[in-house]
Amino acid sequence: MGAQVIPLESLLSARTVWRAGRQAAPAPLGESTGFAALDALLPHGGWPQGALSELLIPAEGVGELTLLMPTLARMTQAGRLVALIAPPLCPYAPAWQRAGVDLRYLEIVQPGVDNRSRGALWAFEQCLRSAAFSAVLGWPSNADGASLRRLQVAADTGQCLGFAVRDSKHADNPSPAALRMERVQGHWRIRKCRGGQVPSQGFAPPSPAVLPG
């Protein structure tokens, strides 16, 4: 095993290694999540730009959309495109509209049944890479580490926000995502955030049902 020598400077500049105790320069400002309490926890003051964020949930419908809705609403109202890649359930247009999403800028990509998982991964990567979207949401249920790395690179290339919503059982596996948040017992715990220390406290968003009706 010939260990390759990598200068510390390159690791620091790539922000794969950072100095504890010193606030890393928040060079690219994050995209605000719309929740002041969450923004304060995240190193860049919001979702990491041009990177993949992973949301780990025990089941569908535990508040993952409540977490994202302010961001999606703000983007679509500004005329920026948002894509949903192979959503597991039907996004219900009246509710999304009531939450403030401008449906003109919400594109849904739903591959046919026969190649759903492969087609969805491919479409996810294409949309991230294209720079046509401000945010791309995907549900890569059986993506392995290599696929996630591709997605992360694609999000970096396309400079857009990538959100991968996955099952909590993947929480213990390593992931190349810049931010990992897990839904535990009614609040969001940050498991990993690039560019800063993992905050100890979680974030409890308002209850899911309190979508404005």
Place this chain on the structure above:
Amino acid sequence: MLWACIRLPHLALDAVLHDVDDPARPLALVTGPAQLRTLHAVNAAAAEAGLRPGMRLTAANAVSAETALHDHDPERDARAHRFLAAWAYRHSSLVSAQWPGAIVLEASASFRLFGPWPQLEAKLRRELDALGFQHRIALAPTPRAAQVFAGLRDGYALSDRDTLAPTLDRVPIRRAALPDEAGVRLHRMGIRSLKELRELPRDGIRRRFGLPLLEHLDRLYGTADDPLDCYQPPDHFDSRIEMGYEVESHQALLFPLRRLVRDLAVYLSARDGGVQRFVIRLEHEVLRREAGVREKSHTDVAVGMLAAERDAALLMDIARNRLEQASIDKPVVGLRLLARELPPFVPAARDLFDTRPSQAMPWPQLRERLRAKLGDDAVYRIAPTGDPRPERAWRPADVDDDAACTAPAPIRPPRPAWLLPQPVPLRQHGLRIVSGPERLESGWWDDDDVRRDYYVLETAHGQRAWAYADPGKRGEWMLHGWFA
């Protein structure tokens, strides 16, 4: 203006030789009614064997039995003529194929691009040789003079307008390509050259030969304008590549497909148009042994886009994805690309100083790529509708249907962000009713009657469910959505 005339003395023969395997074999074209079959044209090998055009078929059979005989098809000649006009259009914007067996093109405007006449002429000859058409080329200040010179001396070039008249004056009357065989009649009258014809009183010529001859003379000498029927490229694209062998894999089709698509893109940019849908036709040929015939069939792969495009790489990308979806169950012997609708191309407006990542792809282009690979219905938007029934309160919206997406949904009690495609039974312990019931009783007008009491429930795990039960009952919950 300087006009080049390309005469095609053996157009009919060359058009046939173009398609046969071995052009060196003796070959003759046969024409005429069944009782009086005569040879229309013969190739060099057949001439060596003693065949001459105009010979009776029976005599020809007696002289040489090995000669392959083909029927002369005027339609094939016309096709070859059109093809050459299209080819000539690459060298000049003014091309006319109005005279049989000749193509006229305006050359002087092309000198800046292709170099002076000797270079352009060499280029024309090189390309015609490669295409396999025998030719005679001449250059003159008027198209008709060029046609006359091409008949008299191959390679003759006269660019000086002042010497045109003296030169034309010396042309023998029978070689001057006069209309309606006038040359022969004038020759019988003792007129030997164009000079002598021009010295005759115009009035007398008009009475004896009619106005067309005088008009022809004026246009020949350039004293009157010569309105030509200029060649216009056809407004559809149809190109075909024949494989030398049978192909059964997608991979092997990609190379010829790339050639066709590139041709299409070149054609589109020349027309300043785009293409919205085209067809890739896979041609099959199956040998039926029992019948001893080759049975032809084809598979069409239709490629449709939401907007007109013309970028070769994009078209190839889409065509390739569509082709990969198609199943090839029979060997392919030919590939054809047909595009009938060529709408004008409107390029997307883009900011000059727009800073975008290098691999950026605009959404319309990406949408085509996704649709090509995942299916036409794979990409959509959603819009609310006014129907009270939850499963009908939304619908997919078309690409240009912005109005549907912005139409506000009727104000109702809270609705979940996720809707299940089909309601499923919800069997869990510890369900707690958060709010409800909301009674929906609707749909009597289209025989899809719905009577439900909707509740917002909270599960033991803290999820908020949207479920319904039959009116007045609680307990047998049907889950219809999640407040995610």
